[in-house]
Amino acid sequence: MKFPGNHTLGDIAGILGCRFVGPADFPVGGMNEIHVVEPGDIVFVDHPKYYDKALQSAATVILINKEVDCPEGKALLISEDPFRDFNKLTRHFRPFEGFGQSIAETAEIGKGTAIGPNVRIGAHVRIGKDCVIHPNATIGDHCILGDRVIVQSGTVVGSDAFYYKKRPEGFDRLLSGGRAVLEDDVELGALCTIDRGVTGDTRVGAGSKLDNQVHVGHDTVIGKRCLIASQTGIAGCVVIEDEVTLWGQVGVISAITIGKGAVILAQAGVSKSLAGGKTYFGSPAEESRERMKQLAALRQIPALAAQLKKQ
Numbered sequence: 001m002k003f004p005g006n007h008t009l010g011d012i013a014g015i016l017g018c019r020f021v022g023p024a025d026f027p028v029g030g031m032n033e034i035h036v037v038e039p040g041d042i043v044f045v046d047h048p049k050y051y052d053k054a055l056q057s058a059a060t061v062i063l064i065n066k067e068v069d070c071p072e073g074k075a076l077l078i079s080e081d082p083f084r085d086f087n088k089l090t091r092h093f094r095p096f097e098g099f100g101q102s103i104a105e106t107a108e109i110g111k112g113t114a115i116g117p118n119v120r121i122g123a124h125v126r127i128g129k130d131c132v133i134h135p136n137a138t139i140g141d142h143c144i145l146g147d148r149v150i151v152q153s154g155t156v157v158g159s160d161a162f163y164y165k166k167r168p169e170g171f172d173r174l175l176s177g178g179r180a181v182l183e184d185d186v187e188l189g190a191l192c193t194i195d196r197g198v199t200g201d202t203r204v205g206a207g208s209k210l211d212n213q214v215h216v217g218h219d220t221v222i223g224k225r226c227l228i229a230s231q232t233g234i235a236g237c238v239v240i241e242d243e244v245t246l247w248g249q250v251g252v253i254s255a256i257t258i259g260k261g262a263v264i265l266a267q268a269g270v271s272k273s274l275a276g277g278k279t280y281f282g283s284p285a286e287e288s289r290e291r292m293k294q295l296a297a298l299r300q301i302p303a304l305a306a307q308l309k310k311q
Contacts, residue, residue: 001177001199002030003093009061009075012042015092016085021067022075028061031089035237035255036200036219042089044082083165087175090199094177097123097141110147122158128184140196146184146206155192157182161218161236163198174198176218183224189214195236205242217254229266241276
């Protein structure tokens, strides 16, 4: 998430009410999670195990719960609770604006786009030309749809990320201030859920088609011309490259990559990154030919056991 206007380290420390290490006029451009940070961004870290990763990331400002040696060219925000203060920044720069009208006044809708009854289009949404949004769909705040996008009934674009910190009193949600972006010619079936990014974008590439009841987790990037069949669940921070096919009821773990042109057969469980151009099956998913050989060998066990008994 990029901040509107120009901001400094001193400005951000004032919003949070915390100490800082670095020049007060040190420029700050935005905030992001560690896997998508860019120079000028704030990243938060609240566990010593991840201090080095945060300090060596592309982020320029580290929101941290302990004063540490700061790499040259970077700055620190010292917070008692970085998770809480990251949420505070999200509330400040991308506040929830309520529901109001079914189509927010700040939404932009392109020529030729058809909007069905009972559709909710949030604040600052941008929808391109010749789209069709079927009845009872929801497009959350700040989300972007390209041209000729189809969203079927009951689908939610821009639902909150499933991201929590466990505290003694219960679970504390990390607020979602990112977006969901559907590029040109994307089609979503009925009852899909596309989570927004926490601070960045969840993206579905141009020409990709999602069947009914598909879930896409926060900050996942789906490439161009992908096919994803019904009841597939994709966790957060996944990269699915161009022209991948996921058949029905495939489950994909977070923070992995599926290479270009891969085909994942139905009910597979993807637990690690997979190379492109191959077909996979099973849970955990393996190349389909190898998995089929294993299944064929298993079918021989009863006959082999019977032979051993006769001997």
